[in-house]
Amino acid sequence: xxxxxxxxxxxxxxxxxxxxxxxxxxxxxxxxxxxxxxxxxxxxxxxxxxxxxxxxxxxxxxxxxxxxxxxxxxxxxxxxxxxxxxxxxxxxxxxxxxxxxxxxxxxxxxxxx
Amino acid sequence: xxxxxxxxxxxxxxxxxxxxxxxxxxxxxxxxxxxxxxxxxxxxxxxxxxxxxxxxxxxxxxxxxxxxxxxxxxxxxxxxxxxxxxxxxxxxxxxxxxxxxxxxxxxxxxxxx
Numbered sequence: 647x648x649x650x651x652x653x654x655x656x657x658x659x660x661x662x663x664x665x666x667x668x669x670x671x672x673x674x675x676x677x678x679x680x681x682x683x684x685x686x687x688x689x690x691x692x693x694x695x696x697x698x699x700x701x702x703x704x705x706x707x708x709x710x711x712x713x714x715x716x717x718x719x720x721x722x723x724x725x726x727x728x729x730x731x732x733x734x735x736x737x738x739x740x741x742x743x744x745x746x747x748x749x750x751x752x753x754x755x756x757x758x759x
Numbered sequence: 760x761x762x763x764x765x766x767x768x769x770x771x772x773x774x775x776x777x778x779x780x781x782x783x784x785x786x787x788x789x790x791x792x793x794x795x796x797x798x799x800x801x802x803x804x805x806x807x808x809x810x811x812x813x814x815x816x817x818x819x820x821x822x823x824x825x826x827x828x829x830x831x832x833x834x835x836x837x838x839x840x841x842x843x844x845x846x847x848x849x850x851x852x853x854x855x856x857x858x859x860x861x862x863x864x865x866x867x868x869x870x871x872x
Contacts, residue, residue: 650802679859688864689803689848702859737802746791746852748860750802 648672650751652738658757664726667754670719671740679748680713680723681737689737695721728758762786763851765863772870778836780866782849785830790853793860794823794834797846806847807834839870 651670659665671678679694693703695715703713710729715721725732735755739748764783772778782792790811795803809816809823809832816823822835836843846867850860 689862691859691861694859739802746793746808746860747805750795750804752800752802 650738650740650749652736652751652754654754655752656755656757658759659728660759661729662727663758664724665728665732665756665758667723667736667738667756669721669723669738669751671721671738672749673719674742675740675749676718676743677741677748678715678721679739679741680721681739681750683735683737683753692723692736725756728756730758732756733758761863762789763849763861763863765847765849765866767866768864769867769869772839772868774841774870774872775838778834778839778843778868778870780834780836780847780849780868782832782834782863783830784832784851786851786861787827787830788853789851789861791851792823792825792832793850793852794821795848795850795862796843797848797865803848811853836868839868841870841872844868844870 653668677696680692681689683689692705693713698715713723735753737753739750741748762785793808794806796806797803807818807821807823809825814825825832846865848865849863
């Protein structure tokens with residue numbers, strides 16, 4: 647079985663550029679989560695979707711960040727414009743309709759110069 | 760304000776001995792707790808969990824203990840193996856978290872041969 651798929655695995659961009667991170671959740675999972683990991687703040691939840699609907703986006707740092715889930719098998723996290731302080735590892739995770747366990751993708755390491 | 764705290768950023772243990780990783784939480788409404796393991800350049804992977812109605816859950820070499828009155832849980836690994844070297848995250852759900860997981864900042868375990 648394929649796990650959560652994220653692309654790209656690494657992204658290096660310059661300040662001011664638009665960055666789009668992609669996630670494909672595990673088939674049959676109905677919840678999707680976007681996290682950011684930094685040394686200072688650890689793993690922070692940015693936003694999560696249930697049945698493709700955004701439920702809680704209180705963790706999204708500011709208007710430069712946006713996330714969409716157009717269907718059950720795809721989600722994007724967009725940063726526009728990007729800033730050096732956005733440099734971090736971004737994880738996507740998905741969850742079955744029952745249970746509490748979330749299954750994480752391998753992450754996207756973003757570097758904004 | 761951190762609701763889930765892992766106060767030891769690192770732990771070093773000799774192979775074959777017991778590893779004890781600790782986690783404290785502040786929200787008494789949390790009802791489910793999980794431990795994740797993370798290797799470098801990979802996403803966190805689910806390890807073991809415990810419901811608040813239990814005080815112990817065991818899975819092979821891994822045992823999680825929950826002390827609700829102290830708002831404390833611990834993960835015991837025995838015997839420890841070099842392959843256990845990773846960052847371990849404690850996470851909690853419930854208590855108004857709306858299905859989210861609230862993560863601690865992690866403890867880096869090093870098991871020396």
